[in-house]
Amino acid sequence: MVRVAVVGAGYSGFNANSPDLSWKEITYEAAVRAYEDAGINPRRDIDAVVTCAEDFWEGFAIFDEFCPDQLGGVLKPTFTVTADFLFGLANGVMLIKSGLAEIAVVEAHSKASDILTFGNVVKFAYDPVWLRPVGRGHPFYLAALEKSYYSNLRGYCDYTYAEVVAKNRKNGRLNPDAPYSADLTADDVLSSEPLFYPLRKLEIAERSDGAVVFVLAKGDIARELNPEPVWIDGVGWNSETSNYDTMSFTAVYAMKAAEMAYDMAGIENPAKEIDVAEVDDRFAYKEVQHIEALKLAKAGEVDELLESGYFGRKGEIPVNVSGGSLSVGNLLEATGAQKALEIVLQLRGEAGRRQVDAEIGVAQVWRYLPTATGAVAVFSR
Amino acid sequence: MVERVRGIKFHKKQDVAIVGAGITLFRRRLNETGKELSYYAVKQALEEAGLDISDIEMVVMGSAPDAFDGVHMKGEYLLDGSGGSNKPYMRFFVGGGTGVFAPIAGYWHVASGLADVCLVVTEEKMSSSHPHPQSAFKYIWDPILDRPLNPNLIWIFALEMRRYMHVHNIKHEDIALVSVKNKANALDHPSAQLAAKITVEDVLNSEPMSLPVRRLDVSPPSDGASALIMVAPHIARQLTDEPVWVDGVGWALDTTWWTNRDLYFPRYVAEAAKMAYKMAHVTDPRKEIDVAEPYDPFDYKELHHMEGLGLARKGEAPILTREGVTARDGDLPVCPSGGLLGVGNPIAATMGVKVAELYWQLSYRAGKRQVAREVTTGVTQAWGDLMQVGTVVVLSNKR
Amino acid sequence: MAVGKKDISAPPYVEGRELELEDFEEKKVTYVEDYPDIRYQFTAGQAISKFLNGLKEGKILATKCNKCRRVMVPPRTFCELCFKPADEWVEVRDTGTVETFSISYIDPDAKPLDEPEIVAVISIDGASPKMGILHKLGEIEPDRVYIGMKVKAVWKPESEREGMITDIKYWKPLEVE
Numbered sequence: 029m030v031r032v033a034v035v036g037a038g039y040s041g042f043n044a045n046s047p048d049l050s051w052k053e054i055t056y057e058a059a060v061r062a063y064e065d066a067g068i069n070p071r072r073d074i075d076a077v078v079t080c081a082e083d084f085w086e087g088f089a090i091f092d093e094f095c096p097d098q099l100g101g102v103l104k105p106t107f108t109v110t111a112d113f114l115f116g117l118a119n120g121v122m123l124i125k126s127g128l129a130e131i132a133v134v135e136a137h138s139k140a141s142d143i144l145t146f147g148n149v150v151k152f153a154y155d156p157v158w159l160r161p162v163g164r165g166h167p168f169y170l171a172a173l174e175k176s177y178y179s180n181l182r183g184y185c186d187y188t189y190a191e192v193v194a195k196n197r198k199n200g201r202l203n204p205d206a207p208y209s210a211d212l213t214a215d216d217v218l219s220s221e222p223l224f225y226p227l228r229k230l231e232i233a234e235r236s237d238g239a240v241v242f243v244l245a246k247g248d249i250a251r252e253l254n255p256e257p258v259w260i261d262g263v264g265w266n267s268e269t270s271n272y273d274t275m276s277f278t279a280v281y282a283m284k285a286a287e288m289a290y291d292m293a294g295i296e297n298p299a300k301e302i303d304v305a306e307v308d309d310r311f312a313y314k315e316v317q318h319i320e321a322l323k324l325a326k327a328g329e330v331d332e333l334l335e336s337g338y339f340g341r342k343g344e345i346p347v348n349v350s351g352g353s354l355s356v357g358n359l360l361e362a363t364g365a366q367k368a369l370e371i372v373l374q375l376r377g378e379a380g381r382r383q384v385d386a387e388i389g390v391a392q393v394w395r396y397l398p399t400a401t402g403a404v405a406v407f408s409r
Numbered sequence: 410m411v412e413r414v415r416g417i418k419f420h421k422k423q424d425v426a427i428v429g430a431g432i433t434l435f436r437r438r439l440n441e442t443g444k445e446l447s448y449y450a451v452k453q454a455l456e457e458a459g460l461d462i463s464d465i466e467m468v469v470m471g472s473a474p475d476a477f478d479g480v481h482m483k484g485e486y487l488l489d490g491s492g493g494s495n496k497p498y499m500r501f502f503v504g505g506g507t508g509v510f511a512p513i514a515g516y517w518h519v520a521s522g523l524a525d526v527c528l529v530v531t532e533e534k535m536s537s538s539h540p541h542p543q544s545a546f547k548y549i550w551d552p553i554l555d556r557p558l559n560p561n562l563i564w565i566f567a568l569e570m571r572r573y574m575h576v577h578n579i580k581h582e583d584i585a586l587v588s589v590k591n592k593a594n595a596l597d598h599p600s601a602q603l604a605a606k607i608t609v610e611d612v613l614n615s616e617p618m619s620l621p622v623r624r625l626d627v628s629p630p631s632d633g634a635s636a637l638i639m640v641a642p643h644i645a646r647q648l649t650d651e652p653v654w655v656d657g658v659g660w661a662l663d664t665t666w667w668t669n670r671d672l673y674f675p676r677y678v679a680e681a682a683k684m685a686y687k688m689a690h691v692t693d694p695r696k697e698i699d700v701a702e703p704y705d706p707f708d709y710k711e712l713h714h715m716e717g718l719g720l721a722r723k724g725e726a727p728i729l730t731r732e733g734v735t736a737r738d739g740d741l742p743v744c745p746s747g748g749l750l751g752v753g754n755p756i757a758a759t760m761g762v763k764v765a766e767l768y769w770q771l772s773y774r775a776g777k778r779q780v781a782r783e784v785t786t787g788v789t790q791a792w793g794d795l796m797q798v799g800t801v802v803v804l805s806n807k808r
Numbered sequence: 809m810a811v812g813k814k815d816i817s818a819p820p821y822v823e824g825r826e827l828e829l830e831d832f833e834e835k836k837v838t839y840v841e842d843y844p845d846i847r848y849q850f851t852a853g854q855a856i857s858k859f860l861n862g863l864k865e866g867k868i869l870a871t872k873c874n875k876c877r878r879v880m881v882p883p884r885t886f887c888e889l890c891f892k893p894a895d896e897w898v899e900v901r902d903t904g905t906v907e908t909f910s911i912s913y914i915d916p917d918a919k920p921l922d923e924p925e926i927v928a929v930i931s932i933d934g935a936s937p938k939m940g941i942l943h944k945l946g947e948i949e950p951d952r953v954y955i956g957m958k959v960k961a962v963w964k965p966e967s968e969r970e971g972m973i974t975d976i977k978y979w980k981p982l983e984v985e
Contacts, residue, residue: 030422050853056886071891084481087848089474089548090504093794096662097888103680106662107510110484110500119514126520127421128658144847153481157840267498270488288497399485401498434824440837441824449823457818479842543918552850553860554882555942557974559916564927567910575908575955599822619912619927633824664888668929668940669880672908769818776817
């Protein structure tokens with residue numbers, strides 16, 4: 029069986045804004061670091077380049093046009109997948125397993141600070157006939173509806189989500205690339221503005237800019253490049269439905285994506301086998317949903333485990349030690365990239381002051397409002 | 410720096426076959442939503458393959474700018490219509506090249522062993538964009554260097570066409586023959602939007618858009634969808650005696666700085682073809698390819714792409730066209746479907762007149778469109794972005 | 809094995825209901841209109857910022873890669889072919905050669921223009937061969953334009969320049985001077 033490993037990872041740093049650099053220049057920086065890390069010459073060595081981008085996040089009609097140069101992909105097999113980085117990663121794995129590439133590059137970036145009307149862009153993803161004409165409010169109301177439904181179903185109270193926020197923003201204090209990290213308490217969160225009741229301001233991740241580039245290689249080549257690469261043991265992705273009114277509101281997409289990835293990785297008991305997890309927390313309740321979906325805890329038991337510190341940095345399964353998106357910021361299609369990057373750094377032992385002891389890690393992402401689509405990747409060292 | 414032995418690629422997990430295809434009507438405006446069009450195409454492909462949606466393991470979507478449909482993240486929006494609900498599903502997008510790229514993505518879903526049955530759906534609903542589908546193309550340009558000049562999409566084609574004509578000293582009359590041929594071929598395609606018997610004079614006298622490009626040099630904007638079913642060999646054997654195999658795939662993306670390139674030759678197509686031919690063990694395409702469906706959104710593009718695909722020497726494609734070599738009963742039939750010029754150009758959904766047509770030709774199911782000569786191997790190609798991307802698929806009915 | 813001529817016509821049928829423009833105008837079909845307010849501010853970045861500032865001063869700036877020795881316009885911070893940072897800034901001339909051109913009769917929304925406009929890729933003198941930019945031609949009849957024609961930039965008055973590509977109004981034939 030062909031195995032696939034991460035042999036190089038580079039990123040530009042994550043910042044609340046970046047008025048001095050264009051998205052090309054940010055990506056170039058990440059790419060140079062990744063190629064340096066992998067010890068390859070992109071113009072000679074890479075067989076395929078995957079960019080993850082959505083037109084309306086970028087402000088273009090065909091963003092694919094603007095992908096190759098900054099990645100060294102000129103006149104090479106380069107393409108765009110309109111999804112998160114983890115979907116791109118899955119393509120990288122498939123490209124290598126299908127023999128189309130031996131070394132593949134996956135990139136995602138966010139230049140969220142270029143978007144002046146973020147809410148309107150999000151709303152433009154809503155069904156034009158059913159949903160867009162409903163209400164004049166900011167489109168985040170859908171997240172509030174989901175949170176409300178889910179909390180009732182499970183019996184979680186708002187304090188649980190406030191604890192997620194406090195945990196992640198504190199975790200971010202040890203991460204030099206977490207512009208929104210803060211010393212917060214759950215009470216601070218609960219007393220923040222209820223922008224979309226029951227969703228409060230501090231439960232929502234702010235936006236940030238940044239780029240991440242991974243170099244993937246086929247097993248034998250990976251070992252030549254790096255005697256101890258980080259292996260991609262499994263990838264999975266899944267979509268529920270495109271209609272908000274028929275979604276499960278319990279992150280079934282994440283559960284099925286995880287089942288696919290675990291199956292590929294041969295993981296039978298995730299709660300025992302996974303050492304560290306980075307999950308999508310762009311709304312605080314999403315982290316709780318995703319912990320359940322990844323089977324790191326049983327449904328309905330996350331609140332008690334959270335309170336006991338089980339998912340803390342020093343807990344049994346540290347979740348979002350990077351500070352998560354609540355600390356690092358919403359990186360749009362690079363959100364999963366930041367999560368995968370954190371797992372790779374943790375497995376390599378390069379996570380600095382936030383290092384935890386881990387051999388197997390999982391990264392998970394959701395495709396944001398209004399979707400029920402997500403992807404999962406399992407890494408090991 | 411690692412020293413590697415190159416050329417050991419194409420060690421795929423399994424071969425990939427096409428066992429079904431579907432296509433909708435192509436029209437300037439259709440009543441159906443993009444979801445509904447996708448559904449029609451999928452339903453037909455499933456019927457041809459003899460499969461049910463529950464047999465589909467993974468779904469690949471191909472669709473071009475969100476700005477057409479007027480929906481951000483339109484892959485997610487099209488999810489249910491394209492049969493992706495509760496399945497691994499993702500959308501690929503390489504501009505106009507998407508129609509041939511989506512099946513390439515479908516190929517690696519199966520060849521990697523991650524899926525045994527993969528549905529590939531492509532959709533475009535250009536009529537949602539107002540005042541004109543071309544309005545969406547305002548945003549394909551560099552926002553700082555190009556957009557302030559108020560560019561129209563046709564410009565890039567006109568500039569490329571002029572350069573191609575200049576370098577090889579090609580007359581507009583010779584290019585117009587492609588439009589005449591393809592629109593006539595389209596008379597036999599049930600989806601066709603602009604099938605017609607026209608003459609070279611009609612093309613030369615049609616309304617100027619962005620000279621040298623005139624109205625009849627151009628394919629129309631359209632609504633439409635198409636679908637393909639790609640499977641592993643053990644599934645193909647259960648379904649049919651005559652699957653069509655994917656022998657080679659290739660794609661390449663040239664630099665964004667298109668004004669820094671000589672536009673007379675499509676290197677992006679040549680590089681993509683090189684990859685696909687290498688994989689398919691095609692060494693002399695002019696001899697080994699029996700039928701071709703190159704991308705023809707503009708008449709000169711068919712010629713340009715034939716040269717990129719190595720089906721003609723540089724500057725030779727107009728001569729082959731004039732001599733009837735590329736006619737449906739010629740030695741190298743090109744765009745027997747009627748192409749984009751005749752059937753219509755719902756960007757990504759042109760998979761239905763490119764890859765699906767080649768599949769039908771190679772399985773001898775193209776009916777009145779079936780080419781006269783015996784066929785075993787065919788090539789199809791699409792192109793997109795700022796004259797940047799080439800996507801190539803080689804199919805064969807022999808293993 | 810049945811590969812060979814047979815009496816099957818695929819696709820067997822096609823679905824879809826065609827609409828005419830009048831169906832919308834006469835409201836015979838149901839539809840929902842949306843006029844989204846979606847706006848961006850594109851960060852120009854290091855290279856293009858300097859380029860735009862150069863235009864304000866009436867200069868065309870390029871960057872040079874010392875490995876492939878290309879002088880690149882539009883300038884970039886890195887050479888995409890060598891994949892290394894560009895090495896230096898150089899000023900190139902405001903004259904050039906028409907590489908290809910078109911006479912456009914339509915605007916970005918495909919509506920007819922009152923007067924056709926001439927657009928061209930112009931390779932810039934002082935940059936490497938084929939290093940062109942997209943721009944417009946003026947002070948010439950459309951039927952007089954040819955590939956290989958030498959042209960010169962016509963700048964806006966300094967007070968009206970704002971650091972945009974349109975600080976060059978258009979390019980005119982060099983021989984007219």
